[in-house]
Amino acid sequence: MAKEVTKRSENYSQWYNDLVVKADLAEQSAVRGCMVIKPYGYAIWEKMQSVLDGMFKKTGVQNAYFPLFIPKSFFSREAEHVAGFAKECAVVTHHRLMNDPDGKGVVVDPSAKLEEELIVRPTSETIIWNTYKNWIKSWRDLPILCNQWCNVVRWEMRTRLFLRTAEFLWQEGHTAHATSEEAQAKAYEMVQVYADFARSCLALPVIVGHKSPNERFAGALDTLTIEAMMQDGKALQAGTSHFLGQNFAKSFDVTYQSKEGTQEYVWATSWGVSTRLMGALIMAHGDDNGLVLPPALAPIQVVMVPIFKTEEGHQAILDKMYEIKKGLEAMGHSVKIDDRDTLRPGFKFAEWELKGVPVRLAMGERDLANSTVEIARRDTLTKETVGLEGIEQHIHALMDDIQNNIYEKALQFRESNIRKCDDWEEFKTEIQKGGFLLCHWDGSAETEQKIKDETKATIRCIPIDSCVCEEEGKCIYSGKPSNRRVVFAISY
């Protein structure tokens, strides 16, 4: 095998990096913290975009595009927002280079200093609400339901491919409503869209819940989240949806005339998922042989490898493979025939396993004579030899099987690593083993902070559904009364 992957049990973190780089998903660029997303990785992201975009549009959301740059002063407008954002960011101060008068190359032209610095957007609430101000006059202009697919920049000090990069790709939805109820319902609707998407497309079980006040988005009254468990037992926040109240409307003076003729501030939501989902996909399903891609997101769903001794046999096998390919493509599947003449079949098998292709077909001369083919499943690493009669229908059904199996496996893993805990000493030991602990919490930010300081664990969410948490008890840290359990974990 050409590319060795570190075992998860040896070094989980290195295993992750190996998968990202060796499966050709992404790599570091010459610019600190910014990644290059390679064609194979980008093809997966495109599939995610396409499915999500369709789901958004079904809820009435439209796409738009807002500027990359935000005037520095905009960040000062919303007090909590500026505290939470806009500190570590890319600041544009000049608009021209010039030839270096002292030598070769180019230098910044000092005479081209901007009057006001521009910030490369870390998120777009401010510039969007400054725009909405002109779009909204009357209740008839509401709701506004916009989304944009774009790049954002947050100057992270420690970066990891997909999980935390200075520049990343995402979508950010920004909606404007006449009432608080309508905005809250929209925030809830969108987090459920994310949960559906995670489960059905990423094959990723998630817990939907509210963030504790400490963990809310800067400027939000409520943050809803989907939380997933990775194979090391850590939590990964995979998407958030915020109810922003009237904070941005007040900061940017966005009001509407109600049916009754009064001027009212507008209510807001925002919600987003990013290329971080690529990290979740890799870490939730991958194994020591490489990626395991759910068929719904696999750029190549079926790969076929011919195995032959004679040129005559080679051609006959290829002819049959093209026939099967045609049938599968007509059913909507993406198929690749790997006929590279410089590589041995074993090398090809390992490469497509590394890249997570759900189904591999191998056919030799004897297979062809017997009208059979060998089918290997990436998720179970099992092989079976089946007849060619009805092979397309067989593979078509197998796709659903694999998609479901990957989900079920991840769900079982999560279920066996989530448990109730009611003792603080036990908590301190257990939380280091990974997994989610369902514990009572007294609801105070102080307790939450102390638990974090002592164990690094945070409240991932106060679950809405997915587990039965409503019961009376005592806070695991303070012993004060509590009426529901929350999810604690160490997170990415």
Add this chain to the structure above:
Amino acid sequence: MAKEVTKRSENYSQWYNDLVVKADLAEQSAVRGCMVIKPYGYAIWEKMQSVLDGMFKKTGVQNAYFPLFIPKSFFSREAEHVAGFAKECAVVTHHRLMNDPDGKGVVVDPSAKLEEELIVRPTSETIIWNTYKNWIKSWRDLPILCNQWCNVVRWEMRTRLFLRTAEFLWQEGHTAHATSEEAQAKAYEMVQVYADFARSCLALPVIVGHKSPNERFAGALDTLTIEAMMQDGKALQAGTSHFLGQNFAKSFDVTYQSKEGTQEYVWATSWGVSTRLMGALIMAHGDDNGLVLPPALAPIQVVMVPIFKTEEGHQAILDKMYEIKKGLEAMGHSVKIDDRDTLRPGFKFAEWELKGVPVRLAMGERDLANSTVEIARRDTLTKETVGLEGIEQHIHALMDDIQNNIYEKALQFRESNIRKCDDWEEFKTEIQKGGFLLCHWDGSAETEQKIKDETKATIRCIPIDSCVCEEEGKCIYSGKPSNRRVVFAISY
């Protein structure tokens, strides 16, 4: 009518701005030179993206994503490139803001100065070739055929919505090849993709040709272009494809081992179209009532307006409209029923005309009783009353009709505004009237520059096809011998 549009004959430039803003395509943002693309405008851009992306992929191109930022030093590597680019650009110098010690708000943290400034990409040849260096070792790694859809920034001093903005959206393809012939063939293939797209989708006739050396992309050995004529007779460059030779490979030291075992520099192309195509679409087809959208790009292809006196009649008309809508949607058409109760039909008609919807159906109670409907075509502004029997097929066929008619109209306009010219005095007068002049040119940069200085006209291209230009003659300016005519025009 609610929104007045300036007439083209009164003020063509104001007419254009009116269409962009009043048809809800785009608007200026709070950031100088950066636009907001509104949902209706973005929906058109999405359709362009979708069609083009499919065409690219059919040629074997894959999408990827490269960083937004480029280290300043990269621009000094390719001598011609730095001369042509990277002067007017957005320069990131710092990576942190801090609370203003002297008051409210935030200021740039002087201690967070970057060691090397970063440039927001104006185009990505440099960062991409720096990346390709690691991807290419052997002839087996070639060709590389990557494209990215992204935003770029060029600090333009005078901006116009879509036509010239500081930030714009585009795609940039970057390919790497083993031979010069293969790279040149790719550059040619892609300019033909653009020409096909312009003709079939934008309904825009274009002339395909080579740029003169003066007008080449910075760092290219050859630039191919598609040039379109706007209704004021000016030319608009709608897409370019560059053969870059080995310039970037040499600057970034990208070599491959050939089959014969020698180390060779790699050959390159790049090619792009941008949101400027939105400007071309508006200016090529719009009229004094607003946009005229080709059905292939219309976010709404059919709008239906009910006209009623009684609530009973209203409901009956709506029921019929939903039935027609369902039929049309099953045929792949996008349909909107405008049932807003606060607006009169005449207002709605004007609004959908302004927005360029290809077909409008109006149905009154008498129509319903007669099983008829009134169909209005946006391109011809004609109306006809037709029976409801087979209405879906009728409209389906009408879409092709309209698409073709819009193209034919633009083609006729261009043909009647393109002419040969062999006299310098005539040239100086004629060029100011708009339109393309086919003239002999001696091939020298000096002559080209003098013609530009005296008339503002430039050589738009040396046509490959689209018109018969190969003939002997004398340069219109210098009188020196020439063996082909080139296209002169004043351009956007």
